[in-house]
Amino acid sequence: MVLVREPTQAPSPAQHQQLQILFRHPGYNDSSNVLFRLQATDRDDDGRPGLFAQLALDACAIVAGNCGSQGWLSLSRDGSAPIEPSSTLHARSYYFHLAAADDEPYPIVPNFGQWLYPHDRLPLHWQQLATNANVAPPTIALAPSNLTTALLMRDGSCRLSDCREQQQVAHVVPQSELGWWRANGMSRYNTGLTATLDDMANALLLRADLHIAFDTPRLAFVPKPATNGSMRLVAHVLGSSPEFELLYHNRELHPTAVGVDMLYARFAWSILPLLRAFLESDTDRRLTLRASDAPLADARGFVAAADCERFSTATNGRRSQSPKKRKPERDDVFEAEETAEFRPGSSRKRRCTADAANTPSDAILAKRPCRDPPLSAPSSEHTSSSLSSPLTPTSPPIDTSLSPQGPQALPTPPCPQLAQAWLEAERQRSDPDGTWNKEQDWLRRVWAGKTLSADEVECWFEGIGYEVREV
Incomplete structure (x- = not known):
């Protein structure tokens, strides 16, 4: 006897007020000084929208060129009454200030390709993740070609949902960022002996839909404090998504040995594209650029509005516009990107x-x-x-019966060498x-x-x- 079950019911998130918080640059007029916006997904018990202040500070510090603890948030342009990093932001907009800023607006990193990784200067609360229980000790290091097998041995299931079906290998620093990876020497954080991105420290297992959300990016993995004060690795929903908020926001990840340095680079990769509106506002901006792009800036470091827009429309290391075919590696586990080996046809x-x-x-x-x-x-x-x-x-024989003039009228084939x-x-x-x-x-x-x-x-x-x- 077949027992028919009721249709599956979708999650029913509560209807909460939505809020996007603006982060402003105090060196420009309020009409054109919004650096980026973040969704207020850290809600109070009563559903009031808010955002963990330390996460916002991390994002601002990356945008300002890894300024670390030199920056602070304030409700006022003059920087008075700094916001406590452990608090929750509820206001519509905040100014991000730098202690070492001169009379000129402090410079901004326009995209991920221009961003330099802060070696040996990772924020303390990110460093604390390496000693927490939800970051497992590294296991055996296998060759890049065996990355899926190695992750199955290490992770076993999706690190966010714990599902064991429809898993995929998710690269933390995307494979499309190989140039940035090499320029910043990120292989020093690999657990294996190679310099490739296909390393255990740069990958984890995610369910297929969560992998897509991770790459969009709608999800980021960041440190947040637990009730005992320790920092835990959790999923943070970056955009407006009531269902994702209900299911995954602030969910602690299952134990994994993914590299904390890779996670910090991925957070920067997710945040820097949010600067697009700031760069396209028809205003000259003071930017931090690589040596090859430095001639675009004047003596004070300002870049013309037209050139700023060029940086905003750069690919910024995003996954290629047409997703590559995923090939099965083992049962329901798939590689996220194909290798560079030639695939014919x-x-x-x-x-x-x-x-x-x-x-x-x-x-x-x-x-x-x-x-x-x-x-x-x-x-x-x-x-x-x-x-x-x-x-x-060889070509098939020619049917000369279709020619009214007979075979003598057929053209003579050209010289094979010339052809x-x-x-x-x-x-x-x-x-x-x-x-x-x-x-x-x-x-x-x-x-x-x-x-x-x-x-x-x-x-x-x-x-x-x-x-x-x-x-």
Whole structure:
């Protein structure tokens, strides 16, 4: 007997007042001095919206170039009556002040690419996370190719929800930030011996939907005080999301050995894009820039409004606009990003899909002439001349009966050498990244004995001149 259960009910968060808190720069007019805004998701017992002041101070310190304890928040432009870091912010706007600021407005870091990591100057409450119970001791260090296996051994389940299904490997410092990673020497915090981002210290397991929220970013993992005064690693909801607030806001993470330095860098990665409106307000700004961009600033460090906007529209290290296909590593665990190794056939598959829409579905493979020029034969050390024929598919015979003038009227094929030279020139013009040559190299390796995975079989048939159709 089948027992039918009632439909699943969605979470029912209470209807609370919403508040976005503005953080202002006292060196500019109030009409154009809002640095960024944060959602007030740290609510009182009565539902009143607020924000943990220390978290706001951390965000402001990052924006101001890692000023550390030199800054404070105040309700007034003159900086009087500083706000206590352990308090909760409830007002609409606050000014962030610096003790060492001169007569000029203090400079701002415009995006993550320009931000320098504060080595050996991590805020004390972030350093305290390393001694807390919810940060587990590191386990065995495996090779980057075994990152998923290593995380399954270390974390076992999603570190926020504790679910064991639909897990994904979430990189803390995104893989798209490899240039920033190398420029700032972040590999010193790896638990393994390599310099890669695919290190245990820079990854944790998250359920698929939470991984998306982490990358959006709607979630950040930050330290907040527990009732006993110790700092705990918790999830902080950055945007307005009543359901996420109800389910995950201020939830302590399950034990994990993810690096605290990586988490601090990720917090900066999540905060700095919020400066976009400040940089696009048609006002010259005083910015902190890398040496390569320093010529854009004048002698006082001010950058023209048009150039400020350039920094605001930079990719800022965000995940690429089109998400990469996730490939299964083990059961329900998936890698978040593919490696840089060449993966053939993406463009071919798109053409194959278009062809399949106009062809019968009762056949899977149909022989046809190769769309690309014939692939040169593999080198002699891997194969003999008898093996090269499948790599050089020939065109089907021409039906001369369709020509009213007979076979004598058919054009003479052009010189093969000239045709090949023209094709090579066209490839150089239309394929500057050399994707076609990479595909040909891959086909040669397969023909020489490289083992094919299941998702590469279709690419192989496409490469040697077959059309793959959907059934």
